[in-house]
Amino acid sequence: xxxxxxxxxxxxxxxxxxxxxxxxxxxxxxxxxxxxxxxxxxxxxxxxxxxxxxxxxxxxxxxxxxxxxxxxxxx
Numbered sequence: 001x002x003x004x005x006x007x008x009x010x011x012x013x014x015x016x017x018x019x020x021x022x023x024x025x026x027x028x029x030x031x032x033x034x035x036x037x038x039x040x041x042x043x044x045x046x047x048x049x050x051x052x053x054x055x056x057x058x059x060x061x062x063x064x065x066x067x068x069x070x071x072x073x074x075x
Contacts, residue, residue, distance in 0.1 A: 005050045012046035
């Protein structure tokens with residue numbers, strides 16, 4: 001599952017770069033670049049979701065400590 005997250009993260013970064021290249025830097029108004037702006041927001045949300053999903057899977061695999069400092073869990 002972790003590889004799937006990394007693949008989606010890479011696709012999100014590629015889409016972000018593609019949509020950033022579509023911006024018209026001569027006129028940065030919403031009327032001129034609305035599609036590009038919306039196209040940037042989508043991949044940003046995908047990237048954020050994949051980063052949070054990867055962090056969540058890493059936390060689930062980390063062993064826990066009890067009150068005495070002994071590690072347990074996921075053995």
